[in-house]
Amino acid sequence: MSQPPTRSTTRFAKGHGTRNDFVLLADLEGSRDLDADQVRALADRRSGIGGDGVIRLVPTAYVPESAQVLAEDPDAIWFMDYRNADGSIAEMCGNGVRVFAAFAERLGLVDLEAPAHEDGETTAAPRVLAVGTRAGVKHVRKEAGGWYAVDMGPWFLPGGRTALDEGFDAAVAVAGWDVPRPALSVDLGNPHTVLALPHEDELDAADLTQAPTVQPLPPHGTNVELVVPLGEEVSVDGTVVGRLRMRVHERGVGETESCGTGACAAALAVRAWGGPGSPDVWLVDVPGGTVRVTALEGGRVELAGPAEIVFGGELDLAAFTR
């Protein structure tokens, strides 16, 4: 008697970082490249698993970007293949890269817990996961409180600009506004346009069910962050910490409850508008929680926040092929 055909299954998980949620797939053999239809089916909140994006964890050796990634850091043996819910490819995802690290821990590919001494004290040097992305290698470590901190690398003002000039280089109009307002483009490996509003009421009222209109629109579109600066606080260790609220309309998704690269762009824009003396550390309140953004030496930026794996199992990708 012939055996029934064996189904080829893929390990998956559902995870989120401040409620920016993802379908995660483990493609350890590099044989599960996804097309846009499969991504849309997996991300579908009714007929799929549901998520703002789909993340494929794959050995860097199997992706077209491998030479560039491994030249930057030979330790970046795992690659985050990130897709937006609409099937489009994105260069980078700040919440996603933290959840990717949590998924790699679950799969037993990495141990990010600081090694403990016999007396229970942890050593100073944290373990780090180097993650290949389309926006370069990102280094993720785990903080004592369980948050994941990512060195997101350098950020840019697009067009090779180094100075802020007038502080604005774009204009954004949200649905229902008569007049566009001045905004600033910030490049975190993926494109962002940040607009400051004076009052939280205006932030709450903004209609993000439609994509805001951005002029000039970058060639590959943009994520749009609406922010309200909330001032500065002094933390327990005496550090001056800036605080802001943010809502985001993500390219390829729509309004999401959080965006890590967007939080970095928002904090960096508000810090730049604040001029010299503006804090280096910012808490960014998003609908899904709070993340921390730190401007590092050398024009780099760190993003820290939670990463949760909610459930997981095995799936048959054929069921998500339309």
Ligand SMILES: N[C@@H](CCC[C@H](N)C(=O)O)C(=O)O
């Ligand atoms: N939510 C992500 C960003 C995901 C990609 C974005 N939609 C784009 O197209 O650039 C984050 O946490 O950074």
